[in-house]
Amino acid sequence: MRRIDVLSLYTNDMSFYGDMGNVLIVSKRLSFYGFEPVVHFYNPGDSFPDHVDMILGGGGQDSGQKNIFDDLQMRGEKLRQLSTQGVPMLMICGMYQLFGKYFLTNSGKKIPGISVFDVYTEATSDRLIGNLVEESELFGRLVGFENHAGQTYFSSPLTPLGKVTSGGGNNSKDGIDGVIVNNTIGTYLHGPVLSKNPKLADFLIRKAQLERYGEEQLPSSPVLRRIDELAAKGNEVASRRPR
Ligand code: GLN
Secondary structure, eight states, X not given: OOEEEEEEETTTTSOOTTTTHHHHHHHHHHHHTTOEEEEEEEOTTOOOOSOOSEEEEOOOOHHHHHHHHHHHHHHHXXXXXXXXXXXXXXXXXXXXXXXXXXXXXXXXXXEEOOXXXXXXXXXXXXEEEEEEEEEETTTEEEEEEEEEXXXXXXXXXXXXXXXXXXXXXXXXXXXXXXXXXXXXXXXXXXXXXXXXXXXXXXXXXXXXXXXXXXXXXXXXXXXXXXXXXXHHHHHHHHHTSOO
């Protein structure tokens, strides 16, 4: 059986609003596609697995971000190298911010990031909170929930994950959410985001398979076809919800 190694990054401090669910969803989908999913949980001080095919990170409070940033700096070079190599990664909210250059909190603390993304984040008193809907060129309509004080700006021209149709996203001005660099995605969508947006999950799985086994096409799965019909309904209903 083909094995796929998934790393859940800083699960203890960085898993808000069900973001840890993304790890479960990816594992289940991998099994339905006939892979053997192996999940590694990584927290500060742990040893980094020798081989990783996909990395998932979630959101967290400013205090959680303060707990992990030192360790993250230590792992920065490795994570930048894996991202450049094309290893798929999904970083939600707090981890998205720390995959950028820095997050300046409301209390004036500047938490350094690892600059996988050429973006920076500064907190304002205008917290962006509520349902978030966006149109993505790659994945169609994406829905989720956002709650962040940090507002994220691109420092150079970058590709956003989607154009916001309802909600805030990266900040209250630009009308975009997230970013994609190589196969590394940052976004403010919690949810867990993969539950109602399975195309995003399959992107991560396809790229992981490509990286490890040299082929991108996924086998068909009747079970997942049924699950994805339900997910599409969930997406539709959620997209009509008030903010
Ligand atoms: N603490 C960060 C902020 O408020 C991230 C929040 C989150 O991950 N939901 O901007």
